[in-house]
Amino acid sequence: MLFPRILALLACCALTACGLPRGAGFQSEVLAASNANTAAPGEEPEYDFAVYEVTRASLPVINRWPATTGVRMSWPTAVDQPASLMIANGDTVQLTIWDAEENSVLAGAGGFTPLQPIQVSSSGRIFVPYIGELRVAGMSPETARSRIEEDLTRTIPSAQVQLVVEPGRMNTANLSAGVAAPGLYPLADRNVRILDLFSQAGGPAPDLAAPQVRLVRDGRTFGVPFDRLLREPSLNIAVRGGDRIYIEDDARKFITLGATGTQSLVDFPESDLSALEAIALIGGVNAGTANPEGILIMREYAPAAVRDGISGPPKQRVVFTIDLTSADGLFSAGKFMMEGDDLIYGTESIFGPALTLVGITNTLTSLTN
Secondary structure, three states: OHHHHHHHHHHHHHHOHHHOOOOOOOHHHHOOOOOOOOOOOOOOOOOOOEEEEOOOOOHHHHOOOOOOOOOOOOOOOOOOOOOOOOOOOOOEEEEEEEOOOOOOOOOOHHHEEEOOOEEOOOOOEEEEOOOEEEEOOOOOHHHHHHHHHHHHOOOOOOOEEEEEEEOOHHHEEEEEEOEOOOEEEEOOOOOOEHHHHHHHOOOEOOOOOOEEEEEEEOOEEEEEEHHHHHHOHHHOOEOOOOOEEEEEEOOOEEEEEEOEOOOEEEEOOOOOOEHHHHHHHOOOEOOOOEEEEEEEEEEEOOHHHOOOOOOOOOOOEEEEEEOOOOHHHHHHHOOOEOOOOOEEEEEEOOOHHHHHHHHHHHHHHHHHO
């Protein structure tokens, strides 16, 4: 009596295979038009999204479209600067005057007189005995020394001047956040590079997954990923006095759902992340149920970005399809760059319900045996 009942149960399962629980929709279901049921006979259903297959032919167009998250920041180009420091307001100048004359008006014991350190005023000047107020801001230490010595020899013919500058706030850079040792860092000269400062500060904080460098200069904010700064020498710019520099984490995330290896919210591990890398990062697709020809990346653009399909997407919502079973699909997925808030959706294979039914059948058969 038990065996016929099991056969009847299996028959029922076979008839209802399509109604079995599934972890994802079929590609045709996901890409169905929103008004397919209301379209008049003979009328083409209207889609409220555009569908693009990621291939070698479509990539050049897609990659020209605007980014969906964040603002692409510019970054100054590195330019060689003189190695000398430029004296600025707030620097401290220490003068020592040497005079070999026996009856020198300045020379103390040993033939030299160290003057009291003096701070460069807001007008860029310092006071020097027998000269008066002298503008030194904007001069290199050597130029300022020569100028002071030249003016001083009119009163003290044999005078020689030694000048030492201690950088003030205008000749320091502020590493304000995102580094191991934040603080004010004096600039020894005009050719101190930004990577030199990061080395002094211990580099980016270890808890940053994808550090982004931000430079605030003259009221503008520049930005570049830290990994690009390391790779491209032309980005390793000279730091200027008054620069504020900080490092923040990449706030972009993408979502994975459906028949993928992981269903979660995933941080960008680096600034440039391809679709192929993202799929590998989440453990690929479900080997038992996924349709490798139907990997979907869903992206929503700003209304202002919608254009003609060449300079921008033709609709605000775009679905990109990736075929992981073809060489073109795989190569193209490696050059298709992810954006923040993208959704990677793994559609289910049409054989998924059949495989589920086979699993139930095997389970029931085992129980019967």
